[in-house]
Amino acid sequence: MKKMMKTCLSATASAVLLSALTVSAAQATTLSFVSWQADDDAQGGWWKRAISKFESEHPGVTIEFTKVERGAYADTMTTLFAGGKPPHIVHLASFEYQSFAENGWMENLDPWLEKDNIDMTGWAGQSSCRWNDETACIMLLYFGYMMAYNKEIFDNAGLEVPTTYAEFLEVARATTKDLNDDGIIDQYGTGHETRGGANQYVTEMLSYLLDAGARWTNQSGEVTIDTPEMIEGLSRWKTLLDENLTPRDMDSGSIRNLFSDGKMAMRLDGPWLYPIMINGKVADQLAIAPPPLHPPLGGSSNVLGMASEISNEEKALVWDFIKIIMSPEYQRAYATEGGNTPPSPVADVSGVEKDVPHFQLLVDTQMEAAEAKVDRIPVGLEIQYGEFAKMVQQEVQRMIIENLDPADVVKVMQKKAESIQASY
């Protein structure tokens, strides 16, 4: 009986040990990858194809691809890193990676680039991935804005596609209508997100500021808000909201859906609008034109990197995945499948127009934005961007709600921005 007991116990112990080893081996070959684009119509498929290619080249290694909503993304990533369980493959927005890099949570990619002799010269927006003299990430998208418009609304009103702010405003006024006289506007001239996150709010108003010649900071990182150009830019934003030329308090998803449903004349947006447009209710009525505001809004969008605290073996695997993403083949697919302008200077984008008819326009606006050194994240306020954006959103809301003079608002914003900059 004793012998039998001993045999049973040793068998159980062996089974437990074996299963523990199996689990640990399985864990070692599973790379975690969290992204807000996991089930995105265009982008999600592109990621999944890259994952399949990686897995086929690395038998026994799998990538666990998990979706986290964009609204909860920064919270989730912060919690994962803080809890010591970061995803192996780190996908972040270009305005939020700085805090992670500053904390030493992102691997310096310079040695990996050197090891494979990868020259990043000409890689669009890559300079934004430099943090504390290290390459903290690879820029995935450096974009330029376009203007989408509803041809039928334009034709019915006998309007031409605007090429300046004045014309844009005129068209927006002419196309904002209460179609059935019930006191509720049914068709808007344009649309901007004014609800939700401060980052998006600031991005939405930025086109008007840039066209007026305003910048949050100069290239040295000094705050330049208290300027006549900024007063003009804020006045334009105020006009749009005061005259209800855009729906109020809507998130960007609802705004894009409203446009693709035919209830909006014009929408200034990035390349990601196109997949929504072609699946919209009035897809045949929608067209794309160069943005009437110059320089167009553009800049860095999202980045890819790796967590610094994973093992060297895991880092090597993550680096292999990043190399697939950076390969000319996948950079081309980034354009054909996602409708985006790939950052790689060697990506073959010939014939992409067949899949994305407005592709050249995207390339042109991307280059125009890059030449004008436009980015959503102001130089010198990268790490404070969250707090800065919140401050701007509140002061601009105050301007609209309390009908304040933009000339007074810029003075307040200048002081507050300088204070935020100095507090870090």
Place this chain on the structure above:
Amino acid sequence: MHKQRMFDLARPSRQHWLGYLLLAPAVILVAVIIIYPLIISVDLSFQNVKLVKMGDARKPFTLINYQRLFTSPDFWMACWVTLKLVVAVTVGSLVVGLSTALLVNNKFKGRTLARLIMALPWAVPEVIAVVIFAWIFDSSFGLMSWVFIKLGITTEMVAWVSTPGAAFWAVAMTMIWKGFPFVSIMTLAGLQSIPSDFYAAAKVDGANVYQRFRWITLPSLMPVLGVTIVLVLLWVFRDFSIIKVLTNGGPLKSTTTLSIMTYDQAFGFFRFGYASAVGVITLIICVIASLFMLGRGPKSGL
């Protein structure tokens, strides 16, 4: 033999061990998921840290977070908004909850259905309720503004979420809708425990409806109401999702409560030390408020 005696929980002198043993899982669970994070949070509030990672070396002790907090107008604004919301939602939930409980306590046809409808908002998940209310209070196509226009109360759409006063009341109304069934259910249970003899005696003495409510119903309900008010109050204090989804704390911080401020500081601005200080102060306020209310409840009831 000695061992057998050691673990003999049936012995009168060891019977309390069984109690501890049965309580142990719950105590351990509470310690792990509540006490431990609480200690971490208190500790963080005394460090000048931004992003933190478990296991990192502790930063030097400092009171800077509390100094910043007490001199920050944003903190006092958040306290004021929280207080206003607590009062508005607690009073609103109490009035609506008590009224509906009194209503469905009467005998009438369809009472069961009425009770079910009364409890329905409590059963709806909070996020779903908020999404529904976000649509109702939509500034461009919302139902509420449409009703207001049809009734002639206003001639144009109300910007619920981008007007400070309207945003506050949109949040308060959503919370009252979500919170009143709890008051109703608790009060209904309290009403059913009041002996009918009390009312019969009062009627004989000539007491009218108001007098019966004032001198019988209300005093008898006080113990229940005391606990209910504390629970509603704590719920309003800690509630996050309704405000986050509906207004995100805006506009102009008109709906930024202490819980929203904690979130913004931690996950928006990555100031975990400062956010922990806000959390600790919120906890202290909640404890004081609970002690105050619970201390008053039973006395009033007696």
